[in-house]
Amino acid sequence: MSIMEIIGGILIIIGSIFLFLGALGIYRMPDIYNRLQAGTKATTLGAMSLILGVGFLEPSWMLKSLVLIIFIAYSNPISSHALARATYRRGHYPLILSDDKENMDAYQEVVPHEKEKEEKV
């Protein structure tokens, strides 16, 4: 077993651990915004680490895996931003746990809350 294979294996294990933690986060978090938080970060680093590990195991794929990593780092946050924005505009507002409910949601100055929808959700 060469040193490259050991590094690749370790990276793949780290990647799968982070992907598992992301899945656990999606299961445990209370509302869609917190789920997106856990989902985006964990899947980005998890997938990057997995793909880099594959690059180490198969050195001729190294450059291609680097391109994939760049595109994942580029597109993953954009998709989560689009999901969060669409959800807010659809009328599902973030869960707020603290007592200061008025000031905790700054985005309502752009998209005013609609009372009826809020009750339905």
Add this chain to the structure above:
Amino acid sequence: MQALTLNQKLGRFIVNWVFLMLLWIMFTSTFAAQELIVGGLLTMIISLLSIRLFTCCDLSLLSPVKIFWMVYYFGVFLVALIQANLDVARRVISPSLPINPGVVKFKTKLKTNYSKMVLANSITLTPGTLTIDVVGDTFYIHWIDVQTTDPEKAFTEIAESFEKVLLKIF
């Protein structure tokens, strides 16, 4: 969008060509002459067609100082990404689920759309924050553990370390 001068167009074309060519070399993973010629022609046609659409900056982007700051930014970003993952892991594993979510806003000094996009992406991937929307120069951030609702303090907490470097690049 304002009209571009011929000089700007030429600069954007060359920057785009260089980046697409780098991408082509990474995809083919070879320096064989036939691959390079085909790649050069194809990337030239693509960057000619997309001068207005996909380009961000002109030739000054390729100066050594800016390339140094880009590498530096990548380092800052990587550290923040790993911190963010450890942070999420801590929150997910701990049984009491320590969160205090809310939406905060702050203003940025960045001017161009492209740099705002990079900043928004970086914020999404750093500890506990998710960009919901960018309206003009105001960022709306979902924060998993709100420490302050004051825009200026939130800016120092979330975005200052990135913006300092981005102002030097763009």
